[in-house]
Amino acid sequence: MARHRLRHPGAGGARRRAHRGERGRSQGGRSRRGGEHPDHRGRGPSTLGAGRRRGSRLRGQLRRERLVVDRDAGDPRTHRGGGLPVGAEDHPGHGPPPHRAQRGARHNTAGGRRGHRPRKRRRAGRGIRRRGTPLPGGRRHVDRKRLIKKSFDRRARFSDTGQANQVPYEGGNSLRSRYLLSLTACLALAVTACGSGSSNSANSNEPIKIGVTGPFSGNYAAPGIDIQNAAKVMADQFNKQGGIMGRKVQIVPGDDQCDAQVGVQAAESLVSQKVVAFAGGYCSGASIPETDVLKKHGGIPFLGVASSNPKLTEQGYNNVFRIVIRDDQEGPQDASFLMSQLKAKKIAILHDNSTYAKALAEFARDKTTKDGGSVTYYDALTPGQKDYTSAITRVASTNPDAFLFTGYYAECATLLKEYKDLGLDKKFIFMGGGGNFDPALLTAAGTSASGTYVLFPVGPETAKGKEFDDFKAAYTKATGKDPATYSIYEHDAMMLTKLAIEKAKSTKPADINNALHSISYDGITGPIKFDKKGDRQELTEIAFQVNDGKFNPLFKSQNGQWVKFS
Incomplete structure (x- = not known):
């Protein structure tokens, strides 16, 4: 009208x-001016002036x-x-x-007002x-x-924010009825959700999504891809056995490129895709900020399979767990092996300034000086370069008995080639940190890796048991190659995730975290039981030497002593 x-x-x-x-x-x-139209000639309140x-x-x-x-x-x-x-x-x-x-x-009469409308x-x-x-x-x-x-x-038509819902007026009783019906429906939905919330819709057809982060591109992609492949193999095995609580398992990868900022973006992306847990992580420098993201989003569980920096589990987060050995355990073992078993008293140490490598170098340096040895050289190189001749030459100028490089395999391969080309293998021992215990080093360095020492806990070369044999067969069938170093650690992380969800009968983060803190599991890498921080009991270190293109176990640590591996 x-x-x-x-x-x-x-x-x-x-x-x-x-x-x-x-x-x-x-x-x-x-x-x-109080909300009326300024004309006031039969016009209603101005909608533009509602706020005034x-x-x-x-x-x-x-x-x-x-x-x-x-x-x-x-x-x-x-x-x-x-x-x-x-x-x-x-x-x-x-x-x-x-x-x-x-x-x-x-x-309207003749005597009435004229002009009346x-x-x-x-x-x-x-x-x-x-x-x-x-x-x-x-x-x-x-x-x-x-x-x-x-x-x-x-x-009743106003929300919690005080904004009116623009609903056509239908009378007091009708509006009240609609409000009560809506409230009843919401309560019914809440009761239904609570009834199935303990299992987080366990009867749903939606898959259980598990996020896997790691370097899937760039210089360190090889171990990251191995981790991702292992997760997919395990998901296939779960699904063939009926999944987890009757639901299929889906792996959602996130490429962090061993970079902190990229890692944060990858973690945010996986969270937005509704993953219930993370099982992966390679570089500590990327994994640590990823755990911050997960903590912010309700404490989604993170099971680290290769990130060894102590800070990962020292943040006070109850949702972070570690499958691999810590740097403050590995670094002293590296120095102990060089000094007690290889009789090296003067040690040169080089790292690449990454979170992992720098911490490992510091712990090895402290152990060396504590046990009466001397550190002849301590410095860092810039990762990603193609020539480290000047760095290895400076190391040699200090006349060490042994040289410990705590960085990753890409730079280690380059150093090994130059180490052999310069004939330095006749002057001092070359030893790599745990990050170099990877088939990718053997591929990149070739024959130059021969004679190199590396310390690491259980690896594919030393793993035993039916569970390992079954996993190795499935992994080889799916990828066409044998499991790599961190593949077996990813296997154990996936198994722990499955056991925790089944124990909790829920996919809620808090329930999974509580279950992870309470369960025990004898995995391929050994018995696993997490402490309050999320670390497992200290692993036994094994000293490997590269010969004939393989990592061959020589010694193992036992009660503070190095004994022959058997």
Whole structure:
């Protein structure tokens, strides 16, 4: 219906000004700028000025609901009073009541006011007054108790933020019924969710997603891909056996490229894909910030299979677990083996400034000086370069008995080639940190790796048992090659994740974390039982030497002594 200006009979402008003044006093002295259209000639409240309305909240609510109606126009929602709908004059049974018809007839007589036009329907809600006070224009009041009741009905339409939901008005009782029905439905859904929440929709057809992070591209991609392949092989094995709690298992990889910032992005991406746990991680420098992301998102479990920096489990997070040995355990063992078994008293140490390599070098240096040895050289190289001749030459100038490089296999392979080309293999021993215990080193260094020493716990070369044999057969069938170093650690991480979910009968992070802290598992890498920090018991180190393109075990640590491996 088109809106029309209100035409007051009689004095015209004077009557309108009097009407505006009377209305202003009735509304507590509200100014023309208090949310009204500045013209005020029969126009309703301005929607653009809703935020600037004056007066009490009750008056504002009643005004927006348009509960005060014009006696002549009637209520456009219920058609009470004498309001005539458009086109009603063409149909019998419509029209104003007799007293209004008589009043209209008086105005239309010869003695009546000239120029009087029929009153047009006005927008309601503009002139709220106290009960008993007349309104200009012949408008009437609705009982105030009834108005307050309806105002409370309308409050139910407001959300927690205080913003009104734009729902068409349907009357107090109808709105209350709708509100109660909606509330009942929400409570029913909540009860249903709680009933199945212990297993997090265990009967759902959606797969259980497990995230796997690591370097799947770049210089250190080889071990990362091995970790990812092992996770997929284990997921296939689970699915063939019925999955976990009857649900399929899906691996969601995230390439962190051994970079902290990229790792954070990868972790955020996996979280957005609704993974229930992480099993992977290679470089500590990327894994540590990834655990921060998981902690922020409700403590999603993280099982690290290669990240050995102590900080990983020293952050006080109850959702972080480590399958591999710590640097503060491996570094002293490296120095002990060089000094006690290989009789090296002067040791040169080189790292690459990464989180892992630097920590390992520091622990080895401290152990060397503590046991009466001397560190002839201690420095870092820049990873990613193709020539380290100047670095290895500076090491040789210090006349060490042994040289320990704690970085990763890519740089180690380059150093080994230059070490052999310069004939330094006749002057001092070359030993790599645990990050070099990987088939990728043998491939990259070739024959130059022959004679190199590396310390590491259980690896594919020393793993035994039916579980390892079954995994090796499945891995070889799926990838066409034997399991690599961290493949067996990923196997154990996946098994622990499965056992924890089944023990908790839930995929909620808190439930899985509690289960991981309580379970024990005899895996391929040995017995696993996590302490309060999330570390497993100290692993036995094995000293390997490269010969004929393989890592051959020579010695193992036993009660602080090095004995022959058997």
